[in-house]
Amino acid sequence: MAAASRVAAAALAFRSFNFTNIPEGRWEQRNVILPQERRIVITVTGKTQFNNTDVDLFVHRGAGNNDNLVIQDVSIGPHSRVEFVVPANDTYRIRVGNHGPGRCNQAVVTITE
Numbered sequence: 001m002a003a004a005s006r007v008a009a010a011a012l013a014f015r016s017f018n019f020t021n022i023p024e025g026r027w028e029q030r031n032v033i034l035p036q037e038r039r040i041v042i043t044v045t046g047k048t049q050f051n052n053t054d055v056d057l058f059v060h061r062g063a064g065n066n067d068n069l070v071i072q073d074v075s076i077g078p079h080s081r082v083e084f085v086v087p088a089n090d091t092y093r094i095r096v097g098n099h100g101p102g103r104c105n106q107a108v109v110t111i112t113e
Contacts, residue, residue: 015111017109019109020106021103022107023098023103029093029096031092032092032111033089035089036087037085040084040085040111041113042109043080043081044080045107045110046079046080046108047107049102053098053104054076054099055077055078055097056073057081059084059093061093070092078104080096094111
């Protein structure tokens with residue numbers, strides 16, 4: 001299997017995942033491989049302790065704790081959505097943060113093309 005095909009196949013394997021019980025002021029993250037030049041939509045659907053709990057979404061290029069921010073949604077509320085064209089075949093860090101108040105009981109992350 002060619003490298004580009006492996007990247008595309010790996011991206012399709014990460015369609016949806018969950019983070020649970022994110023305390024106020026904390027983050028959860030997962031690395032995914034995304035294929036270059038694909039238009040990707042990432043959504044976070046938060047189930048929170050309070051209606052006004054703020055959950056944010058960040059997408060960074062690279063698997064480490066670098067600051068290669070690609071896109072973010074820092075709007076106020078429990079849900080987030082970003083849409084972008086993937087700049088390169090690479091690992092991307094999907095990071096979900098809970099700014100509170102209260103706990104984010106579940107954050108469902110969905111990646112679609």
